Amino acid sequence: MALAMAAELPFYLLLLPLVAIVPLLYLAVSRGRPGSGRRLPPSPWALPVIGHLHHLAGALPHRAMRDLARRHGPLMLLRFGEAHAAPHHGGRRGPPLLALRRRVAPELLSTHRVHSFRPIREDEIGHLLRSVASEASPARPVNLSERIAAFVADSSVRAIIGSRTPNRDTFLRLLEEGLKVIPGMSLPDIFPSSRLAMRLSRVPGQIERRRGAMLGFINTIIEERKNRDAAATSIEEHDEDLLDVLLRLQKDMDSQYPLTTLNIKTVIIVSSLYNQQELMADQNLHNVSKFFRTSIKHRLNLDMFAAGSETSSTMIQWAMAELMRNPTVMQKAQEEVRRELAGHDKVTEDGLTNLHYLQLVIKETLRLHPAAPLLLPHECRSPCEVLGFDVPQGAMVLVNAWAIGRDPAHWDAPEEFIPERFQEQGGMGGRDFKGTDFEFVPFGAGRRMCPGMSFGLAHVELALAGLLFHFDWQLPEGMAPEEMDMTEAAGITTRRRSDLLVICIPRVPVSMEYVRYG
Numbered sequence: 001m002a003l004a005m006a007a008e009l010p011f012y013l014l015l016l017p018l019v020a021i022v023p024l025l026y027l028a029v030s031r032g033r034p035g036s037g038r039r040l041p042p043s044p045w046a047l048p049v050i051g052h053l054h055h056l057a058g059a060l061p062h063r064a065m066r067d068l069a070r071r072h073g074p075l076m077l078l079r080f081g082e083a084h085a086a087p088h089h090g091g092r093r094g095p096p097l098l099a100l101r102r103r104v105a106p107e108l109l110s111t112h113r114v115h116s117f118r119p120i121r122e123d124e125i126g127h128l129l130r131s132v133a134s135e136a137s138p139a140r141p142v143n144l145s146e147r148i149a150a151f152v153a154d155s156s157v158r159a160i161i162g163s164r165t166p167n168r169d170t171f172l173r174l175l176e177e178g179l180k181v182i183p184g185m186s187l188p189d190i191f192p193s194s195r196l197a198m199r200l201s202r203v204p205g206q207i208e209r210r211r212g213a214m215l216g217f218i219n220t221i222i223e224e225r226k227n228r229d230a231a232a233t234s235i236e237e238h239d240e241d242l243l244d245v246l247l248r249l250q251k252d253m254d255s256q257y258p259l260t261t262l263n264i265k266t267v268i269i270v271s272s273l274y275n276q277q278e279l280m281a282d283q284n285l286h287n288v289s290k291f292f293r294t295s296i297k298h299r300l301n302l303d304m305f306a307a308g309s310e311t312s313s314t315m316i317q318w319a320m321a322e323l324m325r326n327p328t329v330m331q332k333a334q335e336e337v338r339r340e341l342a343g344h345d346k347v348t349e350d351g352l353t354n355l356h357y358l359q360l361v362i363k364e365t366l367r368l369h370p371a372a373p374l375l376l377p378h379e380c381r382s383p384c385e386v387l388g389f390d391v392p393q394g395a396m397v398l399v400n401a402w403a404i405g406r407d408p409a410h411w412d413a414p415e416e417f418i419p420e421r422f423q424e425q426g427g428m429g430g431r432d433f434k435g436t437d438f439e440f441v442p443f444g445a446g447r448r449m450c451p452g453m454s455f456g457l458a459h460v461e462l463a464l465a466g467l468l469f470h471f472d473w474q475l476p477e478g479m480a481p482e483e484m485d486m487t488e489a490a491g492i493t494t495r496r497r498s499d500l501l502v503i504c505i506p507r508v509p510v511s512m513e514y515v516r517y518g
């Protein structure tokens with residue numbers, strides 16, 4: 001029964017080995033043995049084979065983890081499936097890819113680079129606003145979730161592979177298919193060393209086919225781009241998309257740490273040079289079976305582009321949902337946007353600088369709805385002690401950012417949406433999400449902190465300002481704010497379970513000026 005159930009489990013159950021509130025440890029390599037002298041963190045009772053799986057049945061992992069932490073303390077040890085199924089990445093590791101990351105990361109997602117994509121964002125926000133305006137009707141709700149997702153995806157794809165490519169739709173389709181493959185948890189995920197599990201499951205084949213299609217697609221684009229660059233005399237830096245930047249860096253990089261074309265393909269697909277181990281795993285990936293041996297971390301990081309676009313889109317949708325559920329906050333935010341942009345006929349990024357209340361709304365959304373509720377799995381590289389417990393090398397550590405943001409020990413009225421809580425300068429109010437306040441870590445903290453924060457927030461701010469400036473918003477006839485469905489769907493991100501369907505009333509006409517960069 002355990003296996004049958006596990007085969008149907010959603011992807012979030014890959015996150016079984018979690019830590020609640022602070023970290024939770026998955027001792028992937030070894031558990032404390034009698035006489036080992038180690039003091040391991042407390043665990044709930046376990047079953048043979050599945051370990052602690054049953055404790056998470058029926059609830060989303062971040063919620064189940066929070067409840068477990070209330071009983072067992074802030075640091076817990078959970079075990080799931082094959083304890084020895086450690087993400088092992090043989091071969092060369094660390095320094096070369098760290099060097100690569102240090103060289104490439106600032107170029108890809110720096111503030112300067114994010115700023116250079118401003119024309120694309122302002123063009124795409126025009127598309128979003130016009131498409132919403134064209135559907136506005138007092139009688140029929142607009143599917144705002146769909147519109148917002150298309151805005152972020154289109155804008156991100158343009159930033160990565162440029163607006164010039166005729167293949168944008170294919171790229172979007174492949175990414176969408178990738179997202180569908182990722183959320184399924186399969187037998188090989190649970191028993192990566194079992195050949196039978198590999199044979200019985202359809203998922204390895206799906207992943208391999210999709211990988212092949214994506215690599216073939218990226219190949220074509222890279223070849224087209226190289227041919228174009230060979231013919232062109234020069235490309236202005238401000239015209240570069242992320243692929244141009246990577247190809248330029250490939251020429252410039254020293255031979256000690258070369259940026260290979262495979263690296264570039266991986267960045268475009270995974271959009272993450274930041275995961276050195278995953279990149280190594282990718283290079284060493286000879287077959288799907290190996291893929292599954294590295295599976296938990298690898299698949300979490302697969303399609304980080306999709307995850308980056310998904311996180312921003314999810315956040316905008318939660319912010320709009322919370323504003324609809326809290327009309328006083330909505331009114332205050334709209335008054336600010338319309339006051340600050342009075343006399344303008346469109347929203348530009350220059351106009352966002354004085355939207356202080358909107359910033360509080362964004363912070364409060366990040367607190368209640370962190371897009372990656374359990375951050376990404378971290379691996380303990382050397383034995384250490386946390387809260388008096390031993391954390392062995394190889395343990396997988398996950399942090400329940402969602403529970404931390406709702407911990408009554410740190411937040412008053414933690415379940416309520418109160419942007420004003422961030423208004424105070426000192427104390428609780430002064431908290432920020434930049435990775436220094438550990439009660440508020442929606443982007444993580446430290447070396448693995450989200451490198452796409454500015455890129456993501458640029459979309460969130462512009463979209464919210466545009467939607468609040470141009471339109472008034474109402475719930476469909478007969479629905480009270482407290483009746484809104486605020487349930488989260490299962491997945492890597494805390495995506496809304498139901499689409500946001502809202503009545504849109506045009507207030508400030510959407511200017512055709514928005515298309516000036518198109």
Ligand code: HEM
Pocket residue numbers: 109271272273274275304305307308309311312315370371372375376377441442443444445447448449450451452453455456457460
């Ligand atoms: C509002 C939007 C976003 C949120 C809330 C968010 C949140 C996060 C979180 C929580 C992590 C894990 C940090 C950890 O485990 O310590 C992460 C990692 C990451 N994010 Fe974001 N993210 C967002 C947007 C983006 C965007 C737009 C991109 C890329 C264009 C991006 C790229 C990445 C990458 C590459 C990592 C992996 C870093 C590593 O493993 O070292 N993110 N993000």
